[in-house]
Amino acid sequence: MIEIKGLSKSFNGRVVLDDISANFQQGKTNMVIGGSGTGKSVLLKCMIGILVPERGKVLYDGRDFLKAHQDVVKEIRREMGVLFQGGALFDSKSVLENVRFPLDTLTSQTLEEKNAQAMLCLQRVGLESAALLMPSEISGGMKKRVGIARAIVMNPKYLFCDEPNSGLDPLTAVKIDYLIQEITQEYNMTTVVISHDMNSVMRMGESIIFLKDGKKIWEGNSDTFHHSGVPELEEFLSTKLV
Numbered sequence: 633m634i635e636i637k638g639l640s641k642s643f644n645g646r647v648v649l650d651d652i653s654a655n656f657q658q659g660k661t662n663m664v665i666g667g668s669g670t671g672k673s674v675l676l677k678c679m680i681g682i683l684v685p686e687r688g689k690v691l692y693d694g695r696d697f698l699k700a701h702q703d704v705v706k707e708i709r710r711e712m713g714v715l716f717q718g719g720a721l722f723d724s725k726s727v728l729e730n731v732r733f734p735l736d737t738l739t740s741q742t743l744e745e746k747n748a749q750a751m752l753c754l755q756r757v758g759l760e761s762a763a764l765l766m767p768s769e770i771s772g773g774m775k776k777r778v779g780i781a782r783a784i785v786m787n788p789k790y791l792f793c794d795e796p797n798s799g800l801d802p803l804t805a806v807k808i809d810y811l812i813q814e815i816t817q818e819y820n821m822t823t824v825v826i827s828h829d830m831n832s833v834m835r836m837g838e839s840i841i842f843l844k845d846g847k848k849i850w851e852g853n854s855d856t857f858h859h860s861g862v863p864e865l866e867e868f869l870s871t872k873l874v
């Protein structure tokens with residue numbers, strides 16, 4: 633489980649995250665939703681250590697990420713897998729080399745071991761036959777799947793996905809959503825997904841927090857979010873026509 637407590641972040645005096653607390657459960661797809669510019673990506677960056685919040689805590693199974701000893705921080709970082717928006721693949725590396733990259737930089741395994749592990753992950757996302765292709769030779773949906781394979785190659789406990797569906801056609805988006813959900817359950821990971829795609833929220837939203845102007849306005853799940861009675865959420869949903 634990941635717990636965030638009283639997380640706050642400002643840029644040049646402008647508050648972007650305002651005292652946010654939430655729990656993200658193990659084995660679940662935990663979603664962070666909200667309109668553009670409401671602080672979703674900043675929240676994720678504070679959780680994974682790309683940005684430092686002014687106040688608050690991020691606890692990884694009880695370990696205080698912002699205050700822990702360097703060794704513990706390193707350990708937690710190794711337990712994270714991140715699927716960045718757009719996949720963020722290296723254009724000059726093959727699909728296999730992209731998936732292998734975390735193993736190349738963070739482990740002392742042999743090339744054979746690393747290739748075997750990377751191939752297992754490529755198989756898991758149904759792309760073993762694309763291992764030797766370059767990113768320029770594969771579709772957007774395949775790139776996302778390569779990104780997922782890379783995110784799980786270190787067997788993470790925590791998976792973070794920033795808009796995993798952006799730029800995909802609806803059918804491919806559904807497949808990516810289900811893949812993330814299945815992998816979350818299989819690996820029993822704590823998964824955090826940022827999205828403003830309401831179809832995804834309905835499919836994957838076992839646990840949802842809704843942000844507006846840097847504040848957590850509501851939390852619940854896909855069964856309850858259409859009947860929240862919270863004006864800000866209802867207004868947000870009305871703009872999404874769902």
Ligand SMILES: Nc1ncnc2c1ncn2[C@@H]1O[C@H](COP(=O)(O)OP(=O)(O)OP(=O)(O)O)[C@@H](O)[C@H]1O
Nearest residue numbers: 643644648666667668669670671672673674675828
């Ligand atoms: N490094 C930064 N410096 C200054 N302001 C920033 C920085 N990063 C984000 N912001 C601001 O923080 C606010 C929240 O941004 P954030 O990227 O978290 O939004 P978001 O909810 O993820 O939006 P979107 O769905 O459009 O990606 C925005 O107003 C953004 O301009």
